[in-house]
Amino acid sequence: xxxxxxxxxxxxxxxxxxxxxxxxxxxxxxxxxxxxxxxxxxxxxxxxxxxxxxxxxxxxxxxxxxxxxxxxxxxxxxxxxxxxxxxxxxxxxxxxxxxxxxxxxxxxxxxxxxxxxxxxxxxxxxxxxxxxxxxxxxxxxxxxxxxxxxxxxxxxxxxxxxxxxxxxxxxxxxxxxxxxxxxxxxxxxxxxxxxxxxxx
Numbered sequence: 614x615x616x617x618x619x620x621x622x623x624x625x626x627x628x629x630x631x632x633x634x635x636x637x638x639x640x641x642x643x644x645x646x647x648x649x650x651x652x653x654x655x656x657x658x659x660x661x662x663x664x665x666x667x668x669x670x671x672x673x674x675x676x677x678x679x680x681x682x683x684x685x686x687x688x689x690x691x692x693x694x695x696x697x698x699x700x701x702x703x704x705x706x707x708x709x710x711x712x713x714x715x716x717x718x719x720x721x722x723x724x725x726x727x728x729x730x731x732x733x734x735x736x737x738x739x740x741x742x743x744x745x746x747x748x749x750x751x752x753x754x755x756x757x758x759x760x761x762x763x764x765x766x767x768x769x770x771x772x773x774x775x776x777x778x779x780x781x782x783x784x785x786x787x788x789x790x791x792x793x794x795x796x797x798x799x800x801x802x803x804x805x806x807x808x809x810x811x812x813x
Contacts, residue, residue: 621647672711677704698771698797705775
């Protein structure tokens with residue numbers, strides 16, 4: 614079954630936005646790439662920005678990130694941080710085009726189209742962090758740091774590391790002879806226990 618005109622327009626726009634950025638692409642190029650007329654474009658979308666917004670809104674990243682919430686809620690958290698980090702790496706890799714589109718939004722629109730998603734995520738992390746670390750707080754084995762900072766540092770380090778890999782096309786793990794999971798485990802060890810060897 615051939616893709617619909619709507620889907621062809623989105624696919625063509627994504628290809629061009631990723632190659633040239635939003636401002637470097639125009640509706641005529643999108644129509645040509647999608648093999649549709651300008652009328653076909655305007656039948657489905659009112660503007661180039663509307664196409665771009667549709668691409669940002671059609672992603673499955675929120676669902677993918679929701680799948681790791683259970684790992685944060687696991688009673689062994691934060692000792693399972695390596696597994697969480699590896700899952701974040703996998704999500705970023707699986708949705709690399711979305712994250713590149715997100716960067717375009719940050720650079721060309723000052724995050725206007727995704728700001729609400731980012732703010733909602735930050736608020737959710739802040740609200741849930743105390744519950745996520747309650748067992749650690751109750752046990753008195755956490756540093757005197759706000760739980761939201763702890764969770765954000767953990768999450769953001771893996772996310773930003775994965776994003777850098779996607780944007781540059783490199784693999785730090787491969788460069789130093791590790792698998793992605795080994796890298797995640799060692800990063801988790803540094804986050805949880807620091808880099809220095811300590812006496813038991």
